[in-house]
Amino acid sequence: MVISGGIAAYKIPDLVRTLVRAGLVVRCVMTRSAAQFVTPLALQTVSGHPVRADLFDASEEGAIDHIALADWADLVLVAPATASLLARMSHGLADELAGTLLLATRAPVLAAPAMNVNMWRHPATQENVERLRRRGVRFIGPETGALACGWEGEGRLADPAVIAAEVELLLAPKRLAGEVVVVTAGGTREPIDPVRVVANRSSGKMGTAVAAEAARRGARVVLISGPTALAAPAGVHRVLVETASEMRAAVQAELGACTIFVAAAAVSDFRPLAPAADKIKKDSIGEASRMVLELERTPDILAEVGEASAREGGGRLVVGFAAETRDLLAAARRKLEQKRCHLIVANDVTREGSGFDVDTNVVSFVGPGGEVEELSMRSKREVAERLLDRIEKLRGERS
Numbered sequence: 001m002v003i004s005g006g007i008a009a010y011k012i013p014d015l016v017r018t019l020v021r022a023g024l025v026v027r028c029v030m031t032r033s034a035a036q037f038v039t040p041l042a043l044q045t046v047s048g049h050p051v052r053a054d055l056f057d058a059s060e061e062g063a064i065d066h067i068a069l070a071d072w073a074d075l076v077l078v079a080p081a082t083a084s085l086l087a088r089m090s091h092g093l094a095d096e097l098a099g100t101l102l103l104a105t106r107a108p109v110l111a112a113p114a115m116n117v118n119m120w121r122h123p124a125t126q127e128n129v130e131r132l133r134r135r136g137v138r139f140i141g142p143e144t145g146a147l148a149c150g151w152e153g154e155g156r157l158a159d160p161a162v163i164a165a166e167v168e169l170l171l172a173p174k175r176l177a178g179e180v181v182v183v184t185a186g187g188t189r190e191p192i193d194p195v196r197v198v199a200n201r202s203s204g205k206m207g208t209a210v211a212a213e214a215a216r217r218g219a220r221v222v223l224i225s226g227p228t229a230l231a232a233p234a235g236v237h238r239v240l241v242e243t244a245s246e247m248r249a250a251v252q253a254e255l256g257a258c259t260i261f262v263a264a265a266a267v268s269d270f271r272p273l274a275p276a277a278d279k280i281k282k283d284s285i286g287e288a289s290r291m292v293l294e295l296e297r298t299p300d301i302l303a304e305v306g307e308a309s310a311r312e313g314g315g316r317l318v319v320g321f322a323a324e325t326r327d328l329l330a331a332a333r334r335k336l337e338q339k340r341c342h343l344i345v346a347n348d349v350t351r352e353g354s355g356f357d358v359d360t361n362v363v364s365f366v367g368p369g370g371e372v373e374e375l376s377m378r379s380k381r382e383v384a385e386r387l388l389d390r391i392e393k394l395r396g397e398r399s
C-alpha cells in the first residue's frame, strides 16, 4: 500500500493490522511527507516487512526493486490519498517511489482520499478524481464529519474497517466470470416527425453503472442504451439505440447467450402511431391551435424476456426496475409477477436524490418471494454494487 502525507496517516497502522489479520501480505511504501505523520518503524512493525520510501536507496532496491514490487502486488491501496498525491497520480508523475510504483503496476488501485473539505471540493481535485476514475482507479470515501483541520465536511478518511472490507472484496475472485450480462439503460426516443420525439428524463446513469460493475466482476457485458451523454464503461460492449423497437431488436440479438438480464432502461411506453415523414408545420393544424397526437403501446421488452426465459427454463436471471411515484412496493410486486422477474429494483422517483438524471438513488430490492430490502440513499455506483451482490446471492441460491 501507498501512504501519503496527511494527518489521517496516523490511522494507517491500525488499517495495516486489520489487513494482516485478514490474512493479507502488506508491503508499505511511503511518500516523503508521510513520514511527518507516521513513522516507518510503526508500519514496519505492523506489516512485518521493511517499509520503502526512497526510489534511489541502493540497499532497498537490492532487497526488492520497485518494478518487482509493482508486479508483486495484487492490489495497490492508496491510504490516505492526499490532494497532492491524487494530482500526481492523475498526471502520471513518477517523481518518487510512490508515483513510480503506481505507474508501473498493472494491479487494481483503490484510493482512500483524506483532506480538508475545500481541498476535496476544489475543481482541480475533483477533475483529478474523475480522470483517475475513468482510468479505473476505485475510490472509497471520503466520509463526512469533523476534520483534523477544524472544518466540518467531506474529507475524512473512510473507516479503516470499511477500507479493509473493500480490499477483501476487490481481492475476491471474479465472481461473475462466465456470466453474460445484458443491461438496458437510458430512455428511448420515439419520433413524432423527423425533428421531434417523445422522450423521457432518463440519463442512462443507473444502467451504465450496473454494466460497469458487472464488467469489474468479470462478466461479459453488453449494454444496450438509449441516447446518452455518458461514455461507455471500460470492458463493456455498448450498443446505442434510439427507439423501443430498436432496443427490443438489440436485446433479442443478444438474448441467446445472456445469463443475466437487467432492464434498467426507461423505455417509452407509448409511441406516435404514425410518425410524419416531413416536419409537421405549425400552421398545418388549422384554426383550433391544437393537435392530437395518437399514440400506441411499445413492446414491453422486459415482459418478453421474462416470458421467454421462463418458457425456456435455462436459468437466466431476469431483473427489472420499477420507477414509481406512488404505491411503490405494491407496484414492484405486481411487476415482479407480471413480467416474470426474479428481482425488482424499486425507486420512488419523487424522492430527493432518487430517480432520473441524478447521481444518487434510493431503492428497494423486491425479491422472488416479494420480500423487501431497503437501501438508504447512495451513489448509483454503490446501488449497482449492492444489486450485483444480490444477483450473485440469487445465483448461488438457484444453483
Ligand code: C5P
Pocket: 184, 244, 263, 264, 265, 266, 267, 268, 269, 298, 299, 300, 301, 302, 303, 319, 320, 321, 322, 323, 335
Ligand atoms: O411497466 P414499467 O414500465 O413500469 O416497468 C419498468 C420495467 O420494465 C423496467 O425494468 C423497464 O426497463 C422495463 N420495460 C421494458 N419495456 C417497456 C417498458 C418497460 O423493458 N416497453
